[in-house]
Amino acid sequence: MRLRAIGAEPAPGRGRHRRPGRPRPYGRHQPSGAQRPLTEYADHDEPYAYEGGAGEEETAERTAERTTPQLPARVAFRRFWPLTRGDRRWLVLICVCVVAAALAETAAILLFSNLTDHALQEGSLSAFWSPAGQWFAVAVLGAAVGYAGNSLAVWTAERFVLRLRARVFGHVQDLPPHFFQRHRQGDLVERLTGDVEAIEQMVVSGVVGTVSALFSTVFFATAAFWLRWDLALATFVLAPLFWLAARRFSGRIKAVAREERVADGAITSVVEESLGNIVLTQAYNRKAAEEKRLRREARAWMRASVAGARMSELYEQLVEVIETLCVLAVIGLGAWEISQDRMTIGQLLAFAAFLGYLYPPIRNLGQLGLTLTAATAGAERLLDILDAEPAVADPPPGAAVAPWRVHGTVEFARVGFRYPGARKRTLAQVSLTAGPGEFVLITGESGAGKSTVSKLLLRFYDPAEGSVRLDGVPLHAMPLAFLRENVTLLPQETLILHDTIRENIACGRPGATDHEIVQAARDAAAHDFITALPEGYDTPIDPHTAQLSGGQLQRVAIARAMLRNAPVLVLDEPTTGLDALSARRVVRPLRRLMSGRTTIMITHDLNLAPDADRILVLGHGRVVETGTHRELLALGGTYARLHGSQNGL
């Protein structure tokens, strides 16, 4: 019958291993720390204590991340509470159920007292029926509201998780490339899963849990006072001990919870990076090194996990002892009152029952505080993402230039750019123009700033100086989606979706017909090898386990770009990583793709250079030479040297 407070029972601050049985709003008793699979990542033969060793030092940044939780719980709560908008009426309804259930419990105990004093002590069956019927009715009512409250609370909590995850995920997708270079992918995954759930503990479950524990406490305490105010007063003197115990544990639990969240992210990162790099691991015999890396993170997790479990176990046991002390005080006082004929046995039993019911919500209130404190560790990590600013934004509504039919004139006018946080400028005074259908090739030494040009053209960043324009319109004046519809990027690494070949091509233009997809594949010289596969266009491919060669994957990407049919094309090292034969096979479809489009090709491979209308040579972020292939060879400068070294001259 009892509705339990959300987050009231769990040992606070759990991360990964709370799932899949993570705390639900009501009624699910959380496994105590000691019951969790502590050994999941642990090496049984190793002692529990962390043994730092060569190569196992943490960076200062990581150490700081593990140990310095800053955000106050109420600030975190205030940041996430707006996400409950739309569900607040359900929260109110859940609270009504919670209050009704607590009332039903109170009534049941009073009826129990009545039954003991009249039906049992007087041995009268006639005195049994009426209170028994009422008790049963109250029990049924309590069960009904308990069920309704629990179901609604789980639904509301999960909706909150859904909404929060969508919000964070949506935000992450707008963040600039350097954000992803600075955060490990596995850690971001962990933030989007484990940390999102931790916030739910604080917001939805936290609110309902507090209401539940508060009302239960008030009802049971009122009833206990009503039965015997003097006895109640004497026993409540001990209640602040619960609060003191919770206070004592709060700070340490937050720190441990944070360590656990960080360790969760680190483990996911190591596993993901190792699996993504499996060829390197196997080819360079890095198995032992990778295992060591995982063991190091797993030990950090285990340390935090064991510390968390010990902490909550210690808290639980301390609370048990305080409870026992209170119950003994009641029995002692009650025995004395009965011996003086000032109390009936029914009253004493009902009183003891009230205390039995009263202590859990009081204890829950204390523990709830700890759970909230622990959840702020997850909140900090999510706010780290949510507070990261996208590098670019759409122009304000009404200020954007209306879409037009793009001809494809691309201009860089004295562009200067520095990556956020970088000391040096990456580009300075870069100017280039490519008219509709022209082919401009950008080359230069590694690190000269070539790929940065493509990032500015796709508007991943805005230039610090000068401007980048499409058909004369500055990029920041048009909607981002419009720009990216009209400028297709074929990046250095072939981007493959985890889906069929058909879907991989079709994502170039949603809504494309099968005929158009096949035509694009034909133009990209991909149709023949696709149809030779047993499942043809329906063959599933995956970025890591693709059954296709690098050149074939590149041709799938070319087919996608063909289908996109944008007037401007940016090719970033389209033949890098391909052997000579594959590169040659890619060149013809590439030429077909480029034909009739403005093409900016960034490359070290100068095989296509004679076709270029103009060549720009970048050096340390500046244009050092510009001209046609012939002109630059005749100049005998950087280009001639690069060309010579490529052709073994």
Ligand SMILES: Nc1ncnc2c1ncn2[C@@H]1O[C@H](COP(=O)(O)OP(=O)(O)OP(=O)(O)O)[C@@H](O)[C@H]1O
């Ligand atoms: N996110 C970043 N933050 C700071 N500096 C960066 C970032 N990305 C790139 N850089 C720096 O900017 C410079 C130019 O990088 P870019 O990738 O444009 O060079 P590139 O000419 O394309 O090199 P490569 O031919 O090797 O691909 C490099 O010195 C690089 O270290």
